[in-house]
Amino acid sequence: MKNNKILLGHGSGGKLSAELINTMFLPAFTNEFLSPLGDQAIVNINGTRIAFTTDSYVVNPIFFPGGSIGDVAVNGTVNDLAVGGAQPLYISAGVILEEGMPMEELERVVSDMKNACERAGVQLVTGDTKVVEKGKGDKIFINTSGIGVIEEGIEINPHSVRPGDRIIVNGPIGEHGIAIMSVREGLEFETAIESDTAPLNHLVQDMLNVSKNIRWMRDPTRGGLSSSLNELAQSSKKGITLHESDIPVPESVKAACEILGLDPLYVANEGKLLAVVPAQEAEQIVDVMRKNPQGKDARIIGEVVDDHHGYVLLKTSIGGNRVVDMLAGEQLPRIC
Amino acid sequence: MKYIDEYRDADLIKKQVQKIHEITTKKWAVMEVCGGQTHTIVKTGIDQLLPEEITLIHGPGCPVCVTPLEMIDKALEIASRPDVIFTSFGDMLRVPGSHKDLFSVKADGGNVRIVYSPLDAVKLAQKHPDKKVVFFAVGFETTAPANAMAFWQAKQLGLKNFSILVSHVLVPPAMEAVLDSPFNSVQGFVAAGHVCAVMGYEEYEPMAKKYKVPMVVTGFEPLDLLQGIYMLIKQLEEGRYEVENQYTRAVKREGNIPAKETIYKVFEIGDRAWRGIGVVPNSGYRLKEEFSAYDAEKVFSDIANIQSIESELCISGLVLQGVKKPHECPAFGKECTPMTPLGATMVSSEGACAAYYNYGRYRTSVG
Numbered sequence: 091m092k093n094n095k096i097l098l099g100h101g102s103g104g105k106l107s108a109e110l111i112n113t114m115f116l117p118a119f120t121n122e123f124l125s126p127l128g129d130q131a132i133v134n135i136n137g138t139r140i141a142f143t144t145d146s147y148v149v150n151p152i153f154f155p156g157g158s159i160g161d162v163a164v165n166g167t168v169n170d171l172a173v174g175g176a177q178p179l180y181i182s183a184g185v186i187l188e189e190g191m192p193m194e195e196l197e198r199v200v201s202d203m204k205n206a207c208e209r210a211g212v213q214l215v216t217g218d219t220k221v222v223e224k225g226k227g228d229k230i231f232i233n234t235s236g237i238g239v240i241e242e243g244i245e246i247n248p249h250s251v252r253p254g255d256r257i258i259v260n261g262p263i264g265e266h267g268i269a270i271m272s273v274r275e276g277l278e279f280e281t282a283i284e285s286d287t288a289p290l291n292h293l294v295q296d297m298l299n300v301s302k303n304i305r306w307m308r309d310p311t312r313g314g315l316s317s318s319l320n321e322l323a324q325s326s327k328k329g330i331t332l333h334e335s336d337i338p339v340p341e342s343v344k345a346a347c348e349i350l351g352l353d354p355l356y357v358a359n360e361g362k363l364l365a366v367v368p369a370q371e372a373e374q375i376v377d378v379m380r381k382n383p384q385g386k387d388a389r390i391i392g393e394v395v396d397d398h399h400g401y402v403l404l405k406t407s408i409g410g411n412r413v414v415d416m417l418a419g420e421q422l423p424r425i426c
Numbered sequence: 427m428k429y430i431d432e433y434r435d436a437d438l439i440k441k442q443v444q445k446i447h448e449i450t451t452k453k454w455a456v457m458e459v460c461g462g463q464t465h466t467i468v469k470t471g472i473d474q475l476l477p478e479e480i481t482l483i484h485g486p487g488c489p490v491c492v493t494p495l496e497m498i499d500k501a502l503e504i505a506s507r508p509d510v511i512f513t514s515f516g517d518m519l520r521v522p523g524s525h526k527d528l529f530s531v532k533a534d535g536g537n538v539r540i541v542y543s544p545l546d547a548v549k550l551a552q553k554h555p556d557k558k559v560v561f562f563a564v565g566f567e568t569t570a571p572a573n574a575m576a577f578w579q580a581k582q583l584g585l586k587n588f589s590i591l592v593s594h595v596l597v598p599p600a601m602e603a604v605l606d607s608p609f610n611s612v613q614g615f616v617a618a619g620h621v622c623a624v625m626g627y628e629e630y631e632p633m634a635k636k637y638k639v640p641m642v643v644t645g646f647e648p649l650d651l652l653q654g655i656y657m658l659i660k661q662l663e664e665g666r667y668e669v670e671n672q673y674t675r676a677v678k679r680e681g682n683i684p685a686k687e688t689i690y691k692v693f694e695i696g697d698r699a700w701r702g703i704g705v706v707p708n709s710g711y712r713l714k715e716e717f718s719a720y721d722a723e724k725v726f727s728d729i730a731n732i733q734s735i736e737s738e739l740c741i742s743g744l745v746l747q748g749v750k751k752p753h754e755c756p757a758f759g760k761e762c763t764p765m766t767p768l769g770a771t772m773v774s775s776e777g778a779c780a781a782y783y784n785y786g787r788y789r790t791s792v793g
Contacts, residue, residue, distance in 0.1 A: 095530065095534065097529050408434065409439075409471070410473075412468065415783070
């Protein structure tokens, strides 16, 4: 079925999003910086490598266990820079407010943004506000852009990835997505799960301090682990093998996913990173990650292989294996 | 996770697999009836652990997949109306009708909402007295009690703006249709545990006897399925054809009596069309005549004549009957993917085609 209108699935980070970018935006603007479709563009200005990124935040509800749209708006952009190997420096904020939004709520969002900036060590240096009529927005939409500097010798891109490399995740997955779902209208359920929203730049810095050979990094937000790793498999033209029993999924996330009929591999994170590193340095990198609060549960979850090119394969805990595909659109709860 | 992890224990699974290998001496073709079971099998790779003598045939037990196209077109038509809030379980939203799906209706301005419980649809009706709230009651016997209860509550509350679009189907007639098919190769059934949790399994006993086909009521975790398959193969090897119950922690022979009473209070049995299979006599529930004021097909009676057009490429009917495997379809993974599904078996995560596409595509492409 050909889509002649925008569907919600076009914003899910899955195949529909990819299709929209590849058929609509890429042909119009294609250039050497945009075409790799990384989380950030890397441009060279007077001999300095600058990472540049932008992201828009539309979260409903705007406050959720563990954070708010203000936290993710700063952390998300900081993380998009950090996973490019950059030290984030400056960010901008464009805020679209809906008429009638309580001032007290805006104050909370701004305060969360301020605290997030301080925690990450970035400055918000320029911004813009607009107000739309009631009903034309969802309280608040935030766009942030950011820039950071990449040190010499760091080369993070999918083409650096080699068979044998190990895949690391910095901690348990699925918390942000489930935390949001637990407070969404019509689906309220009680859970102790909080969003994992956090800046990852200090963790990345620790990792880069012990190894300049980190091949690739991503923060698996929308679409979860599976979308990020599928993108890697496709862009690197290598195979990826994951070990189900090594992937850290909190009990409460597992339980919520069981009830809702969802797969934790596709649930969003806001404070996680995936890193591909040379096998011989993997243990050392995991060790240093575990000393940072954002990486205390870091572990190796799989490896890059010279087989099933372009696919992510999961070795199940009972000894079978299956393809972990990218989602078509939103993950849909099952009937029974 | 307690009470789940125990049924996914790798060591116990290995032992159960070993036991199946030990007793299997001949070729057997068995069908797991329920889409949820297919999902577990392909997701965990159980099929790769079994002896090669055993062929698993994926059954018609996916409610999304067998909902007839005409019914989906009706749902799309109703959902498009400005005075309607249309509520549905999530995986119905991407099921293609003749021309579009519920997601595109939503994008066109239709008020389409995912609910997790039919009772949420009743709440919406209370909250929006100016709108007609319609619930798409799809499913097998498993979802029937909750759907019946939703209707019953709406009636008790005196809600005039709530109706249900009923497309309920029943498992035993579908199993008989499989057995009666001239292409049938099924020698035993892994019967659907959740359906039996509601209905019990008395009604399966005459069928097992008549067709001389063993059945084992089975759960949905990997260990459940392996134990169910073991019990079934054991019966086949010993020449028995009984109805046995593997899923004793959830299923009683007589089923859940209050749930059944709720169903019979609200629904009556009637003929039902199955997508890809055709009309199967006495194979579904419909709302009792006395409740027709709550029947969306009657409330929106002006939608009766819809021309539904099936894709010519799609062989989902043969897949649902276990005659073909998904990857034997020429359109599989080409014209037909979860992004561009031609048939419902590619939409629902319980559908055999989607399960093969999502989890087994690489395996099937390399043999």
